[in-house]
Amino acid sequence: MSQPEEVRSLLESVAQGEVTPDVALETLKNLSYEPVGEFAKIDHHRALRTGFPEVIWGPGKTPEQIAQIMNIMRQRNPVVMATRIEPDVYTVLQPKVRGLYYYNLARICAIAPPSIEPQYPGIIGILSAGTADLPVAEEAAVTAELSGFQVQRLWDVGVAGIHRLLNNRHVIESASVLIVVAGMEGALPSVVAGLADCPVIAVPTSIGYGASFGGLAPLLTMLNSCAAGVGVVNIDNGFGAAVLAGQILRTAAKLRLASPDS
Numbered sequence: 001m002s003q004p005e006e007v008r009s010l011l012e013s014v015a016q017g018e019v020t021p022d023v024a025l026e027t028l029k030n031l032s033y034e035p036v037g038e039f040a041k042i043d044h045h046r047a048l049r050t051g052f053p054e055v056i057w058g059p060g061k062t063p064e065q066i067a068q069i070m071n072i073m074r075q076r077n078p079v080v081m082a083t084r085i086e087p088d089v090y091t092v093l094q095p096k097v098r099g100l101y102y103y104n105l106a107r108i109c110a111i112a113p114p115s116i117e118p119q120y121p122g123i124i125g126i127l128s129a130g131t132a133d134l135p136v137a138e139e140a141a142v143t144a145e146l147s148g149f150q151v152q153r154l155w156d157v158g159v160a161g162i163h164r165l166l167n168n169r170h171v172i173e174s175a176s177v178l179i180v181v182a183g184m185e186g187a188l189p190s191v192v193a194g195l196a197d198c199p200v201i202a203v204p205t206s207i208g209y210g211a212s213f214g215g216l217a218p219l220l221t222m223l224n225s226c227a228a229g230v231g232v233v234n235i236d237n238g239f240g241a242a243v244l245a246g247q248i249l250r251t252a253a254k255l256r257l258a259s260p261d262s
Contacts, residue, residue: 007048036068044076051250052147052243056082058109063089067096070111079146080111083139083239106138106238110146119148122249124242125175126151127165127192129158129182132207137181139238140203140245147246159187172196176252177245181238183207186218193227199248201241202232 013019035041047053056069066082066089073080085093090102090109101110124144128137134155141151152175157165165188172178172195180189181203189202202225204218211217215235222232233240 036065036072039065040069042069042073047077050247052246053077053079055143055239056080058082058084058086058089058107063092063096066109067093070097070100070109074111078113079116081143081146082109083107083143085109103138103142105135106142107135108139108142108146110142112146116145116148118150120246120249120253122176122252123150123152123174124177124179124245124249125154125171126179127154127157127171127181127188129156129180129184129186129188130207131156133181133183133205136203136205136236136238137179140179140181140242141238143239143242144246147242149242149246149249157188158182158184159191162191165191169195177201177248179203179238179241179245181205181241182222183215183218184209184212186221189222189230189232190225190227193225193230196229198229199245200227200230201244202230203238203241204232204235206236 010019010024014021014024043054054073056066058066070080070082084107085102086107087104093109094100097111099111101112103110126137126141128134137155141153144151152171154168154171157168172192175196175198177199178192178196179201180192182188183205184207186204189200193200202222204215204222206215208215208217219232219235222230231244233244
C-alpha cells in the first residue's frame, strides 16, 4: 500500500467500522520502509511524499538483488522501474521477475501494465541534439511515460542543422515543459529556450570529442545559457530530468485544482 488513494480508502474503512484498527495496523506496518535481506530498505512511503515511487538504480547491484527488490516492490506499486540495466543483466533478470519488460535503448527494466494512460494534463516534449544522445533522451521519455505523463519525441535536431529544429517548431509550441538533451558543445537548450514559452530542462550528455571532458563542456554551456528559463540537471541524467518535468506538471495540476475558478 503505497498509493495515496489506497491509504485514504483504508482510513475511510476504519472510520466506518468496516476494518478494525488491528487489521489496519498490520496493513500499514511496513508503510515507511521494508527491509530486503541485509542489503536494501525499500521506501514504500516515497510515492505518498513525492508522487513518484522509488526507482531502482541498477549499477552496483547484482541481478539477484535487483530481482528481489522488484518482486517485493511489485506487491505495492503498479509500476516498478530499474534504470541503467545492461542487456546481459536483463537476460539474468528475465526468468527471475515475471512480466519484466526491457526498454533496450533507455536501458530500463519495468513491470508495468500493457498500456499506461496519461494521468496528468500537459505534454512533455523531449528533444535530442544527435542520435548518439538517444540513450539519455529515451531514458527521460520512458521514465516520463511510465510515470503517467504524455510524451512527444523529436530526435536529431542539433544546431549543426538548425533547419531540422525550425521545421518542427510545433513540438516546441505544443509542449507544457521541454527536456532538451545534447552533448558536444551543448548549445541546443539555449536555442530552444529562445523559442519556447515553457520551462526548459537541459540535459548534458557525455557524448563528444576529448575537449568535451565527458559532458563537462555541454554542462557549462547550459549553465551559462543566455536564454532565460533554462534549468540544468546532471550529465546523462535523463531520469532526473523526467522526474523534474513531471513535478512541474503535477504542480500545475494542483494549482488548477486549488484555483477558486476551477
